[in-house]
Amino acid sequence: MRNYFFQQVKEAQRNLSLLKEDFFSSIEKAVKLSVNALKDGGILYFIGNGGSAADAQHWTGELVGRFMLEREPLRAVALTTNTSILTALINDYPLEYMFARQLRSLARNNDVLLAISTSGNSPNIIYAIEEARKLKCHVIGFTGSTGGKMAKLCDVLIKAPSNKTPRIQEIHLLAGHIFCGAIERELFGDH
Numbered sequence: 001m002r003n004y005f006f007q008q009v010k011e012a013q014r015n016l017s018l019l020k021e022d023f024f025s026s027i028e029k030a031v032k033l034s035v036n037a038l039k040d041g042g043i044l045y046f047i048g049n050g051g052s053a054a055d056a057q058h059w060t061g062e063l064v065g066r067f068m069l070e071r072e073p074l075r076a077v078a079l080t081t082n083t084s085i086l087t088a089l090i091n092d093y094p095l096e097y098m099f100a101r102q103l104r105s106l107a108r109n110n111d112v113l114l115a116i117s118t119s120g121n122s123p124n125i126i127y128a129i130e131e132a133r134k135l136k137c138h139v140i141g142f143t144g145s146t147g148g149k150m151a152k153l154c155d156v157l158i159k160a161p162s163n164k165t166p167r168i169q170e171i172h173l174l175a176g177h178i179f180c181g182a183i184e185r186e187l188f189g190d191h
Contacts, residue, residue: 012167020161030114030158034183037111043106044114048115048116049117057081063076071187079102089101096127101131108135117148120146126153139153139156142158143157144159
């Protein structure tokens with residue numbers, strides 16, 4: 001069993017060693033888009049399925065609460081959390097529209113959608129991105145190494161250098177923490 005543990009750690013370390021300049025450049029672009037939207041009164045909307053839904057909620061919590069700095073709350077919403085809305089939408093519409101419909105009711109020009117999908121191909125995520133484009137929102141995607149269908153639809157794509165879901169999610173967690181910390185520093189300094 002210990003061999004399995006060490007194998008998993010080595011695989012995670014190898015994945016971290018594959019992070020290159022384009023990964024950090026993408027996060028920097030995502031931070032700039034998000035900071036500009038927040039300064040203009042915009043809102044950051046987060047979506048994802050399964051573990052990615054948990055990431056969406058986690059990062060929203062870091063921004064509305066605090067990450068590393070005691071500061072004013074930031075305008076961020078996870079569209080994965082309202083079970084009454086989600087179950088009503090799934091009951092009344094095809095599953096693919098569960099996030100798109102929420103965006104249509106809330107999002108406005110210059111808001112930002114942060115879409116998390118390890119495959120980059122989740123239909124409900126793709127529909128939401130398409131809806132965000134119609135609403136003239138910026139779109140930041142978090143995916144695995146290929147980017148999937150999201151690759152052509154996002155303003156910024158942050159790709160984990162793996163095609164294995166656990167490794168992708170580990171990199172997404174790191175990217176999300178860097179993203180939240182950089183937004184705090186940009187808006188409030190690095191006290």
